[in-house]
Amino acid sequence: MHTIATGNRGVAEAVREAKPGVVAAYPITPQTEIVELIAQYVAQGTMQATYIPVESEHSAMAACIGASATGIRTFTATSSQGLLYMHEMLHWAAGARLPIVMANVNRAVAPPWNVWADHTDALSQRDTGWLQVYVATAQEAYDTMLMAFRIAEHEDVLLPVMVNLDGFILSHTMQPLETTPAGDFIPPLSLPHAIDIKDPAAYSPLTGPEYYFGFRWEIERSMRDARQVIREVEEAFAGKFGRRYGPVEEYRTEDAEVVIVAMGTLGREAQVAVDRLRQEGIPAGAVRLRWFRPFARPDLAGREVVVIDRDYSFGFGGVLAHSLRATTPCNPYSVIAGLGGQEVTYADIAQFVRQRKPGEEFWFGVESHGDV
Amino acid sequence: MAEIPKEEYILPTTSACAGCSSSLCLRYILKASGPDTVLVIPACCTSVIQGMYPRTAVNVPVYNIAFAAAAACASGMSAAFRALGKKTNVIVYAGDGGTVDIGLQSLSGAFERETDFLYLCYDNEAYGNTGMQRSGATPVGARTTTTPAGKAHSRKDIEQIVEAHRPPYLATACSAYPTDLFSKVKKALTLPGSTFIHILAPCPTGWKFPPGKTIEMGKLAVKTGMWVLYEREYGKLAISAPSKAAMATPLPLADYLSPQGRFKGITPDQVQELEREIAARRERLLREAA
Numbered sequence: 037m038h039t040i041a042t043g044n045r046g047v048a049e050a051v052r053e054a055k056p057g058v059v060a061a062y063p064i065t066p067q068t069e070i071v072e073l074i075a076q077y078v079a080q081g082t083m084q085a086t087y088i089p090v091e092s093e094h095s096a097m098a099a100c101i102g103a104s105a106t107g108i109r110t111f112t113a114t115s116s117q118g119l120l121y122m123h124e125m126l127h128w129a130a131g132a133r134l135p136i137v138m139a140n141v142n143r144a145v146a147p148p149w150n151v152w153a154d155h156t157d158a159l160s161q162r163d164t165g166w167l168q169v170y171v172a173t174a175q176e177a178y179d180t181m182l183m184a185f186r187i188a189e190h191e192d193v194l195l196p197v198m199v200n201l202d203g204f205i206l207s208h209t210m211q212p213l214e215t216t217p218a219g220d221f222i223p224p225l226s227l228p229h230a231i232d233i234k235d236p237a238a239y240s241p242l243t244g245p246e247y248y249f250g251f252r253w254e255i256e257r258s259m260r261d262a263r264q265v266i267r268e269v270e271e272a273f274a275g276k277f278g279r280r281y282g283p284v285e286e287y288r289t290e291d292a293e294v295v296i297v298a299m300g301t302l303g304r305e306a307q308v309a310v311d312r313l314r315q316e317g318i319p320a321g322a323v324r325l326r327w328f329r330p331f332a333r334p335d336l337a338g339r340e341v342v343v344i345d346r347d348y349s350f351g352f353g354g355v356l357a358h359s360l361r362a363t364t365p366c367n368p369y370s371v372i373a374g375l376g377g378q379e380v381t382y383a384d385i386a387q388f389v390r391q392r393k394p395g396e397e398f399w400f401g402v403e404s405h406g407d408v
Numbered sequence: 409m410a411e412i413p414k415e416e417y418i419l420p421t422t423s424a425c426a427g428c429s430s431s432l433c434l435r436y437i438l439k440a441s442g443p444d445t446v447l448v449i450p451a452c453c454t455s456v457i458q459g460m461y462p463r464t465a466v467n468v469p470v471y472n473i474a475f476a477a478a479a480a481c482a483s484g485m486s487a488a489f490r491a492l493g494k495k496t497n498v499i500v501y502a503g504d505g506g507t508v509d510i511g512l513q514s515l516s517g518a519f520e521r522e523t524d525f526l527y528l529c530y531d532n533e534a535y536g537n538t539g540m541q542r543s544g545a546t547p548v549g550a551r552t553t554t555t556p557a558g559k560a561h562s563r564k565d566i567e568q569i570v571e572a573h574r575p576p577y578l579a580t581a582c583s584a585y586p587t588d589l590f591s592k593v594k595k596a597l598t599l600p601g602s603t604f605i606h607i608l609a610p611c612p613t614g615w616k617f618p619p620g621k622t623i624e625m626g627k628l629a630v631k632t633g634m635w636v637l638y639e640r641e642y643g644k645l646a647i648s649a650p651s652k653a654a655m656a657t658p659l660p661l662a663d664y665l666s667p668q669g670r671f672k673g674i675t676p677d678q679v680q681e682l683e684r685e686i687a688a689r690r691e692r693l694l695r696e697a698a
Binding site for chain 1: 443444445446448455456458459460461462464466467468469470471472473474476477479480481482483484485486487488489490491492494496513514516517520521
């Protein structure tokens, strides 16, 4: 069905299609529309899930863990402070190998209070063992949500997946959306370690130094295997629904000498900047990184790179810039822009490219930078 | 008297301290619940008592979860079992720290939502697993490793906190009265919604009394009125038999305090404070039971 919808509605519609058995969630701006819609679907009977209106995000993830452990499909959504409050349970969900799917509406971290787009919330959870994907349109939010359940529940993965969408810029913006019945795209969940009272086991018990590392390695092995599963699921999605996604979205990169790399909506804005730069004779291209965990590792060899980070790791630098530096031969011009919803237009991005100085860091809007 | 099943769900391989009352309680709790049961266990002594991977001393599924999260985890698990058409008992077995302190918020949320589960707090009045630091359930005057001069504050009344959620069933029990505990667990599991049992679990290691005296210490707690056994079904209070007798002619409080190393050095003011607490609770419970 062709409609127009916010990114939040795209998420909620996809979750309804995925038919989770349990949704446990706590409201937070700008995620609220997702949980309100799901609560409405459940109340109307258009969704058969049990909706648990928990008293905190820590409990939201704990409830998802308890539900998922029985082998039922589970979903939650949060943002910013809520995601940070969940931190302990994010580690638990991944460590317990539970294929929970979560939408995180990216929002800045306080103080000071700020409810606008920023990736620091999700990037500060990067070592929790969750797969992380960043989307840029309502359609992509919808499509990626459907794929997220299939990827998380795949026997070679069995790890939770966090689908990230920018607060307000995407969560609250009306865009065209085509919703399609998912049919058999997401197979029934068959959790190999679901609680079985006929085969009692101790889950996550005290585990000594002779065994613990083995469980951690299994997470990493599955993270690596997830690359292939993601490719297969994205391919299957393209075959069934006609929309194709990959670990990254490339735009006019074939002959590009300078490539802009960004995540989320800024990655789309960068494509407009590329068109403008090309009109000026600058052979620019754009790479929008979708999968941050497992890290997509775009091939940037031989090109100049301008990275835009809507985040910062204090005392270190832009998280995406440093991730690229560590995984592909490049010496990026690191731009820190869009923090807390700071407006960044395609004209601004074009200017970042014109003023690029490989190896340097530039904070958009800050007068004096000093040395890195 | 209730018939206690012969089936054992606690295997004789726990890593509990000598004289541990918690593993004794769990033995009777699982006899009452039977095998269609999942235990949800936050960080507490039972995290250790159950045994280390790859072995377990518990013959029902045990779901270990983070300290603050037991009741929330149970909320999701109970909802999922019901959605799957299963009647499996979801039982939280948590210590006093995981109940009255760090787990209080998730406990409150789960009871407000009338989660279908049984929450058992086995209370040894301190953080036993980490070596006896004070908790919100430690009585005034008790020495712990973080109250070396004796605790300055009275313990939280978790029963009244839970009671404020109007659960269908709320009871107290003590490891020294296992058949009473067995009957109460049985009853709690027949009732829908959130049920709660607060179990006094004397701890020889932490309270500093000989491991052979665990049962005696539990009986003294009841006989002095320091612990009252009762049950409250849909609000209606009934004092349990052992406490009925004890409340008529209580033993002196000193009989309970003096054998315990943790009360060495308790001040006369603190003893009086404990006596005031006992008297106030006794008066309230007798009034409500009348």
